[in-house]
Amino acid sequence: MGHAATMDVAFDGDTLRPVMPDIHFLTGRALERLKDARTVVFLSQITLLREDHVTPFRRMPQRSYVSYDIWEGRFKVTIPGVTPESRLGLTAAQAEAWCMENMTVSALGLAPEQDFWMRFDLRTADPKDLAGIVSPSGISISGLIELFSRKTDGEPHWAMERRLRLADLRRSPSRRNR
Amino acid sequence: MKFFWLSSLLVGALLAARSQDSETNVNSRYTVETVVVSGAGWSTSPAVDRDHKLSSGLRKEIASLVGEKLNPARLDELARRLRKELRARTVEQRVLRGKSPEYVQVVFQVEVPATRFDASVPKFLYQGEQGWSGAIEGTATLHDNGFTAGVVSDGDELVERYTGVVARYESQPLIGDRARLRFEFASYHELWNPTAVSAADASELYRTRQEFQPVLSVRVARPLELSFGASFESLGQQMPGEAPLAANAVVAGARYHEDLEGASDQSVEADYDLRAGSRTLASDYAYSRHRWEFRYRLTHGKHQLLDDGWGGVLLGQAPLFERFVLGNSTSLRGWDKFALDPLGGNRVVHNTVEYHYGVLQVFCDTGAIWDSGQAVVARSSVGAGLRQGVFSLAVAFPLRDGRMDPVFMVGMNY
Numbered sequence: 192m193g194h195a196a197t198m199d200v201a202f203d204g205d206t207l208r209p210v211m212p213d214i215h216f217l218t219g220r221a222l223e224r225l226k227d228a229r230t231v232v233f234l235s236q237i238t239l240l241r242e243d244h245v246t247p248f249r250r251m252p253q254r255s256y257v258s259y260d261i262w263e264g265r266f267k268v269t270i271p272g273v274t275p276e277s278r279l280g281l282t283a284a285q286a287e288a289w290c291m292e293n294m295t296v297s298a299l300g301l302a303p304e305q306d307f308w309m310r311f312d313l314r315t316a317d318p319k320d321l322a323g324i325v326s327p328s329g330i331s332i333s334g335l336i337e338l339f340s341r342k343t344d345g346e347p348h349w350a351m352e353r354r355l356r357l358a359d360l361r362r363s364p365s366r367r368n369r
Numbered sequence: 370m371k372f373f374w375l376s377s378l379l380v381g382a383l384l385a386a387r388s389q390d391s392e393t394n395v396n397s398r399y400t401v402e403t404v405v406v407s408g409a410g411w412s413t414s415p416a417v418d419r420d421h422k423l424s425s426g427l428r429k430e431i432a433s434l435v436g437e438k439l440n441p442a443r444l445d446e447l448a449r450r451l452r453k454e455l456r457a458r459t460v461e462q463r464v465l466r467g468k469s470p471e472y473v474q475v476v477f478q479v480e481v482p483a484t485r486f487d488a489s490v491p492k493f494l495y496q497g498e499q500g501w502s503g504a505i506e507g508t509a510t511l512h513d514n515g516f517t518a519g520v521v522s523d524g525d526e527l528v529e530r531y532t533g534v535v536a537r538y539e540s541q542p543l544i545g546d547r548a549r550l551r552f553e554f555a556s557y558h559e560l561w562n563p564t565a566v567s568a569a570d571a572s573e574l575y576r577t578r579q580e581f582q583p584v585l586s587v588r589v590a591r592p593l594e595l596s597f598g599a600s601f602e603s604l605g606q607q608m609p610g611e612a613p614l615a616a617n618a619v620v621a622g623a624r625y626h627e628d629l630e631g632a633s634d635q636s637v638e639a640d641y642d643l644r645a646g647s648r649t650l651a652s653d654y655a656y657s658r659h660r661w662e663f664r665y666r667l668t669h670g671k672h673q674l675l676d677d678g679w680g681g682v683l684l685g686q687a688p689l690f691e692r693f694v695l696g697n698s699t700s701l702r703g704w705d706k707f708a709l710d711p712l713g714g715n716r717v718v719h720n721t722v723e724y725h726y727g728v729l730q731v732f733c734d735t736g737a738i739w740d741s742g743q744a745v746v747a748r749s750s751v752g753a754g755l756r757q758g759v760f761s762l763a764v765a766f767p768l769r770d771g772r773m774d775p776v777f778m779v780g781m782n783y
Contacts, residue, residue, distance in 0.1 A: 256394075262470065
């Protein structure tokens with residue numbers, strides 16, 4: 192498991208977004224897979240926990256599909272959804288930054304003076320691994336067993352958390368206005 | 370937290386399985402130039418070669434990638450099938466830049482474990498007339514050398530029911546994958562059907578049988594394989610104290626196998642086997658046994674038509690295990706082999722026509738078995754059933770005047 196040294200949080204009045212310039216996830220095994228022309232999926236989740244640091248009250252999972260153009264040497268990132276968004280021709284740093292920009296959680300309903308915790312998790316998954324779990328006849332028990340019995344030593348996983356109050360955060364411009 | 374990852378993975382899995390990888394992968398705009406499958410010391414280009422390491426169906430699917438747009442999800446599926454078919458530890462796919470811009474090369478790198486163990490059931494069947502037959506084997510493979518040990522009880526294949534142990538060694542590929550050496554040892558206890566006992570001279574029936582058979586197989590050209598070797602059999606006699614008889618023979622064979630691919634898949638196989646017992650090999654039996662077989666298979670979608678014709682001639686004085694048999698689970702199905710000829714025959718001819726549609730099968734067997742000098746009587750049977758892979762369930766009807774006695778068969782690998 193990897194840990195970034197610091198996690199800043201950007202707040203635009205509506206949403207919270209982790210900001211971690213030190214985190215580099217297009218490296219190691221993920222990059223090897225990408226250079227074999229595979230798609231690598233980054234699964235992330237932002238969890239907001241109450242002051243007790245135990246009770247979660249909001250979760251926002253996200254997936255980013257990344258691929259690497261073996262002729263151009265550039266990355267493509269797709270954020271799935273009702274209207275999927277894609278960016279082509281990105282450098283590794285640009286691809287990482289764009290993935291991170293799309294990892295947000297709503298701050299609606301949070302009182303400015305309320306203490307809470309924000310936890311951020313990020314890990315990779317090969318679509319092959321994901322697809323292996325699902326067979327035409329349903330979810331494969333053996334696929335699940337195989338996936339969860341696999342050693343996770345080589346599988347990158349980042350987890351960071353920070354105690355916050357909205358009142359302490361400096362407001363940043365909204366992504367939608369940029 | 371574990372529940373989060375589990376649920377995320379499952380949701381991701383469901384979505385990933387449905388989402389087209391081609392939509393998210395930037396390389397899906399490139400065209401596949403070549404595909405290579407390679408392992409330790411071998412490699413094949415399925416679009417060009419007809420390497421028999423791969424089944425025809427899988428080879429065609431891999432070859433069909435060439436000229437198509439890259440589909441990473443399809444590569445994953447083919448890698449999974451390669452892993453299963455080749456029993457590989459891993460199959461990694463690499464995608465490299467092609468020789469021309471906008472083209473890519475696909476390489477499947479196969480890693481087979483140096484040591485592995487497989488258990489198999491080469492035969493398991495129940496036939497209404499002859500009862501149960503079965504075999505269980507375990508094979509340890511060490512650096513491509515196969516060591517097999519197993520037990521068998523077979524009342525189907527020969528005149529006798531033989532029960533015992535088998536051990537086999539099969540060498541790693543020799544002379545650049547063109548040759549293999551095989552040693553087989555077997556020790557059986559024999560059981561004789563009362564009909565056979567009453568038809569035979571007491572001296573013909575042996576109590577035990579030990580076999581040692583070294584054989585070298587050489588692939589002369591891609592579709593043609595030749596084999597040479599010897600078979601040393603020791604037949605323990607019924608009376609205690611009697612010296613065993615030797616049935617030692619030279620063995621040789623030729624096998625031709627060609628796959629013809631087009632709108633429909635066709636395969637043609639032709640075999641010839643010779644076993645010649647000779648006094649010069651210190652054999653108590655001097656004989657020659659010739660057997661030839663021709664198989665043709667036509668596959669079109671779910672339809673499959675199979676014709677399998679074979680015949681044999683046995684000359685000289687041969688032990689009973691060399692005699693031909695009809696009326697078992699593979700020939701003249703539905704007939705009782707002991708009713709046809711309780712000691713088998715020294716002349717045989719047989720043909721099977723099978724039609725399969727998906728798992729459904731119907732078949733018609735026609736054949737004759739006789740001893741030289743006897744009148745030849747052709748017999749037939751028809752049947753139907755289900756076949757899925759190696760598993761088969763069938764009912765066969767021998768065609769004879771005035772009676773129709775169905776015989777049920779269920780089993781694997783026949």
